[in-house]
Amino acid sequence: MLRLSRRAVLAGAPLLAGAPAAFAAAPALTVYKTASCGCCRGWITTMTRAGYRPQVVVVEDVTPFNNRYGVPFELSSCHLSTIGGYVVVGHTPPTDVARLLRERPKALGLTVPGMPLGSPGMEMPDGRREAYATLLLLPGGKTRVFAQHG
Known part of the structure; x- marks a missing residue:
């Protein structure tokens, strides 16, 4: 049985007190995916481990969602x-x-086109x-590099 001193418990209390608040403050993440996609499940697991709270919506086809949010076909992926x-399109790192979300640029969002090996999921x-x-996905299908990986 693990026994902690009163001092150890009190020293760790501020760290534990902030944890639930940080997770509660995370904005809702809605994921649109088809039922058959396994790599989407991997990305959802990665996002969950990073503290996000994904709500998964299984759809027949993600194309209508790409159209709704202004994502051109060449910048689309298997989930949105x-x-x-x-x-957020594709296997974007958390x-x-x-x-x-921190910088809040004037943009539609982020995309990782295709399914690069080693990306989340x-x-x-x-x-x-x-x-x-x-x-970084800009209006009209324009983009600029937001981050490099690998």
């Missing part, structure tokens, strides 16, 4: 999410989503990784 007034058993960029 909304969070904090932004769209750190990029956090930065987006696309991890390979042998550790292979591709270099890829997270793109």
Whole structure:
């Protein structure tokens, strides 16, 4: 049985007190995906571990959601999410989503087109990784590099 001193408990209390508030403050993440996509489940798991609270909506096709949020076909992926007034497309790292929400740029959101090996949800058993960029999606289908990975 683990026994902690009163001093140890009191020293750790401020750290524990802030944890629930931090998770409660995380904006809702709605994920639109098809039933058959396994890599989407991997991305959702990554986002959950990073402290987000994904609500999954299973759809027949994500194309109508790409159209609704102004995501051109060439910048689309197998799933699309909304969070904090932004769209997040594909296997975007949770750190990029956090930065987006912190900086609040004038943009539609973020996209990681395609399915780069080693991106969240696309991890390979042998550790292979591709270099890829997270793109800031601007109105009219324009983009600029938001972050580089790998």
